Amino acid sequence: MGMTGPGYPANLPAPQQKRPVWVVGGVTIVSFVVLLYIVELFDSLTGHRLDDNGIRPLETDGLWGILVAPLLHANWQHLVANTGPALVLGFLMTLAGLSRFIYATAIVWILGGLGTWLIGNVGAHCPYVGVQCETNHIGASGLIFGWLTFLLVFGFFTRKVWEIVVGVIVLFVYGGILLGVLPGTLGVSWQGHLCGAVAGVIAAYVLSSPERKARELRRSRTSPPYLTS
Template sequence: MAVLRRLWWLIALVGLVWGLQIINLITGYALNRWFGLLPRTLSGLDGILFMPLLHGSLAHVAANTAPLAILGALVAATAHRVALLSSAIIVGLGGLGVWLFGNTAIHIGASGLIFGWFGFLIARGFMERRPVPLLIALGVAVVYGAMLWGVLPGQPGVSWEAHLFGALAGVVAARVTQSRRSGL
């Protein structure tokens, strides 16, 4: 039961992402046009909140589900008291970065949040210098370290801006929540 108390929000998030994917699929991906993040437009501002929930295809949402669940579970398990605050900082600050500096396209997908959790877990481990967060940081770096190439431009149709600003927002979230964290 303690595990479910720490993971309820992540289970709800993954369920919401998949539920919206089904609606998006049925509507011909209208949700992406209505609620995707379109940089430097008033109508695109709501995309800061909705971008992580929307995806462009079944393959896109499927590719994001495993890292979303794994990195989210690590955040929930090891930083449970600040998991929601850190996630809100990542979504808000990372999305704002994309809105301010992203290329003129509709940005969607949970990868900004995934990169944010990646940055949060790595930064947290090195900032706290305690054994468990440091081991988690090292493990995440080893398993997901190749993700860092995703912060560079180059792959058409991929929002490298969401990756970059998500990762940077994760580092900021680790710093902001550092004194509020209680650990395991």
């Protein structure tokens, strides 16, 4: 039983140790991927009815798909193909800070989805001549492309060495998939990839604002005064 008073130290709560960033990040991204598998399992058991809720471009009802499309996949093969990049790139994203990861993901999710809703029918292959094609975009690949471009450019906005190094490594390992922003493969949403990639760059610029402002402040303090004559 603790005592306080003259000659006795006050009972202070033991300081709580914060979990390492990599642990929090790992748990976060693994939980997200597990959620994708739970959704796909439910979708498979219900005859893939959820897949109809993807992004349908320029349709009012298709706007709902912006919120849910990254959680939906056409089949298990589609989900498995996205799993590796989602785990690796998502984990690297969390190392920039969990709050930045959440904000960046939200920006890519919404802006990338909105862009897909606007241009998703562009270049769509239609089997019937003279008929306007309607497309339905689903999958986490747009989000993955956003994470990829975020990691590629974030270090150049912040001017932090380790973030630049991460960007270079990501470019070396995953740079080839950036070709996915180009049209060509039937059944693949290059529009979603492109819009996700653009949203990732926007997210990196917006979320690097504290570092950019601090750099400008340091520059203004160290710049010599201008003299006129």
